[in-house]
Amino acid sequence: MLMNESNEIKAVEKQVYPFALNNIPYSYEDLEPYIDKETMNIHHSRHHDAYVNGANKGLQDFPEPHNKSSVELLKGFNDLSTDLPDSARNAVRNHVGGHTNHALFWEIMAPNSTGEERRPSGELSERITETFGSFDEFKNQFEAAATTRFGSGWAWLVIDKGELKVTSSANQDRPYMGGQTPILGIDVWEHAYYLKYQNKRGSYVSNFWYVINWDEVARRYKAAR
Ligand SMILES: [Fe+2]
Structure with missing residues (x-):
């Protein structure tokens, strides 16, 4: 499930159910030679996508978490209703967690054209x-x-x-x-x-x-x- 181009990756932390796979803001090959194209492809299109689908499948029958954003669900994980079955709680912990973790990961990386290690300023x-x-x-x-x-x-x-x-x-x-x-x-x-x-x-x-x-x-x- 890919979002259209107008949906920025930054939106992932504000996404509510149903969650959607965000695009990576560069091409799969752009992190070569440090991270290879095939790893990026599989990591994003299969692993990350599986977290998105797992989150949606795990929460589809439980409306309580649907009005909270991904980050609100994670911040409030310990306050989720005890009525929610383990399957739904695990969908938040493992799959909403996996979705937001990967969204951050893609965004805090960028292609390197100089061949030098980068430092903050x-x-x-x-x-x-x-x-x-x-x-x-x-x-x-x-x-x-x-x-x-x-x-x-x-x-x-x-x-x-x-x-x-x-x-x-x-x-x-x-x-x-x-x-x-x-x-x-x-x-x-x-x-x-x-x-x-x-x-x-x-x-x-x-x-x-x-x-x-x-x-x-x-x-x-x-x-x-
Ligand atoms: Fe991963």
Whole structure:
């Protein structure tokens, strides 16, 4: 289920049921050589699409969550009615979570035409240095979170009570469920890297720095504050 061109990816966090797969704001091959075209294709058109369909299927018979946006559902996950069966709760946690996680992931990446690692600038850069001591120390912590997350999950840079924090989560759990707002995230499920990197998750994580769209991360940082 693809939305038409006029529906921006940013709208995903405000989407209500029925959810729709958003377009990626660049072509599948545009993140080469860091993330390959085939991985992007399968990841978006099959994995992400499956989360969208899973969310819609799981919630179709339960109107209570239909008037809440994806992010409202995740933020309020612990307050969902106990009348909702586990299947519907799992549809929120796993599939609405998966949908919004992937939407963020596509948007916080962008093609790299210079072959150089990108760094944040301005206020976000200053805040990262102030919080972690240096950009390199932030990078170390983020890479450690991504490489040590056991099994499937995500590593995040979040805002938690006004402070920047590096964290990670299992499966498709979203920092929103713990009251945090994610501004940067990397998918470390094997489907995100296995075709190109096989078991070398660390190499995939190291190359992530080349494709981060720091302008978008900064936009999310400002919006979340
Ligand atoms: Fe994924």
